[in-house]
Amino acid sequence: MSIRWEQERRAVVSAAQEMASQGLTNGTSGNVSVRLASDEGGESIVAITPTGVPYPSLTPEDIVVVDLDVNPIDGDGVPSSETLLHTEIYRRRPDAGAIIHTHSVFASVAAVRGMNIPPIIDEATILLGGTIEVSEYAFPSSQELADSVLAALGQRNAAIIRNHGAVCVGVDLKEALNVGILLERLAQIYYYAAATGKVNTIPPDVVEAEIAIFNMRRQAHLSSLDSKL
Numbered sequence: 001m002s003i004r005w006e007q008e009r010r011a012v013v014s015a016a017q018e019m020a021s022q023g024l025t026n027g028t029s030g031n032v033s034v035r036l037a038s039d040e041g042g043e044s045i046v047a048i049t050p051t052g053v054p055y056p057s058l059t060p061e062d063i064v065v066v067d068l069d070v071n072p073i074d075g076d077g078v079p080s081s082e083t084l085l086h087t088e089i090y091r092r093r094p095d096a097g098a099i100i101h102t103h104s105v106f107a108s109v110a111a112v113r114g115m116n117i118p119p120i121i122d123e124a125t126i127l128l129g130g131t132i133e134v135s136e137y138a139f140p141s142s143q144e145l146a147d148s149v150l151a152a153l154g155q156r157n158a159a160i161i162r163n164h165g166a167v168c169v170g171v172d173l174k175e176a177l178n179v180g181i182l183l184e185r186l187a188q189i190y191y192y193a194a195a196t197g198k199v200n201t202i203p204p205d206v207v208e209a210e211i212a213i214f215n216m217r218r219q220a221h222l223s224s225l226d227s228k229l
Helices: 005-022 083-092 106-113 120-129 145-154 173-194 204-229
Strands: 031-036 045-048 064-067 073-074 098-102 156-161 164-170
Touching: 005 031, 005 045, 005 098, 005 173, 005 204, 031 083, 031 173, 064 083, 083 098, 083 145, 083 164, 098 173, 106 156, 106 164, 106 173, 120 173, 120 204, 145 156, 145 164, 156 173, 164 173
Parallel strands: none
Antiparallel strands: 031 045, 031 098, 045 064, 064 073, 098 164, 156 164
């Protein structure tokens, strides 16, 4: 039997299972979502992983569709406990087409230490958008958490959630997953470099140029979205 948004739901399942296989989360922790176009052409809606379903057994039918106020639209499951975080990012970041929330080890170390990650790797600065900041602590699943994470995220593609994990944004699921993989690698490199007592950051003029590339790509995506309206 066919389901609504079947292709998009299958993509969410695939991304969630890849997230788990890459070691970016374990058990049923973390979550994945993708922005959908509304049937009526109005405000976006979101397909998101459910609460409490192990990733290996996840199916497209398990993926829940909600609006940006977290009202159910389709699916019988309970949407992720962090759905509010996802919908608030979609509401405030029109360039965000997909989001993954990870609990990977080294990003979580940074979350526990309250450790911002400066620009130390060229490819990370170009893809992520600069220094990766740690949010202020807030209770999980709350509006305060969403606000805190959005403040740390800014216009970048990743933020670390204090004492929790990380959130990664992309124009699509492929990019969001790549952001998560790169963020974990970046956090690991920074941890080991800091442990030696010396971290060489990228020169400021180069950082500025790389962030300009990031912003140029982001603006091109936003212009593409505008042209489709």
